[in-house]
Amino acid sequence: MERTAAVVLAAGKGSRMGSTIHKQYMELCGKPLLYHTLRAFEESSVDEIVLVTGPGEVPFCQNEIVDRYGFSKISAVTEGGSERYHSVYAGLKAVKDCAYVLIHDGARPCVTKEIIDASRTAAITYGACVVGMPVKDTIKISDENGYAALTPDRTSLWQIQTPQAFRYDLVLRAYNRLMESESFQKGVTDDAMVVETMTKEKVKLIQGDYTNIKVTTPEDLEIASVFLNRIYGKK
Template sequence: MKTTAIILAAGSGSRMQSNVKKQYMEINGRPLLLYAIDAFEKSFIDDIILVLPADDINYVTENIIEPENYKKIKAIVPGGTTRYHSVRLGIEAAASDTEVVFIHDGARPFVDNKMLSRAYEAVKEYGACVIGMPVKDTIKISDEDGFAQITPDRDKTWLIQTPQVFLYPEILELYEELAEKEQELLDNNINITDDAMVMETLGKRKVKLVEGSYDNIKITTPEDISMAESILQRKFKKI
């Protein structure tokens, strides 16, 4: 089955509190974004679509992407105003013969081939899956005033990561439907926060949860940079 990865790197990274957008901040001397691209470039994935801020495309292409001589990047497209707008633009840029699409946050540098393989096997069986890990801590759901209201069963609670993986024709159709129903969903207080939720809200499939890794962190705040460097040091020691 032909596979395409959509790597999202169009965010502003405002929580990083830096003049440099987080996708270009360096971890061990390399821009954060390159770690995710490397993982897909070296995997069984056929094509890569990269989604970037429109104003950054030329700079990133000339100074970050081209020096690496990547072979699988088939398109670099400008992102939209929200994450799911960016995802839709990335999906629409995929080749029409794509059968499976992997949607991944470029701020998660430690995705690896084992995770991708587990997700690929799951999507062939179930049609939709997401990478994640069971939570380690007790989770509380608060009420509107900030008081604990519900304590979900920890054994059934997962920390959701990326990639999130779907049969391409299905997720393309659902994102096109989402574009049409966006305001209606917002009026009903339904805010789409990840790709699995698109399937859960508009699709007809259950989304299978697939084991990722506790190392598969998302770089969001300055503290995450230090954590990422520690993970890299540990991985290099194993090698």
């Protein structure tokens, strides 16, 4: 059984975007940003999609995104929580039936069917995988006074993206443990960390694409529109 679900996260407030409208609903190439993300999953090999929205946003998402654009793989629209990991946990619990699950930031609209399908295949092979890309810039760790303290070897550094894909039982076990342990909840920024820390399972790194950016600040919208036009132009 290789039935696969996707949990698409759209419960954030987009505070770094500095816009009154949450970034997942901002217009990008003539449609809400979240439309582009969901479209890639709709066209991929995943069997069901759980959409996680902000408190009170379920009816809006159901009407203005799911029904309006006719997404047919969405099995649930559910409310997330105050931190990303709360939203992930809500999404995992809302999945109907799957052996594998891909967790994806709704704010990454340039994800492609190819990246999604490669994540699913790697999850089936390795049990746990995340997409990322080798870091291009030199990274420095600063000391508390803002001076460069350490320069880690760039050849082993990756910038991590989503989807992050796992055996469903493994990631659910990891999140069940995380929810019981407040000390581990601090500083959780991705799902691989949760699986690594809570289960000691190894997470495979696979290459995604430099274009699979997370829309975080206003200039990212301009960059994403260039990448999306390229994706749509290819069809």
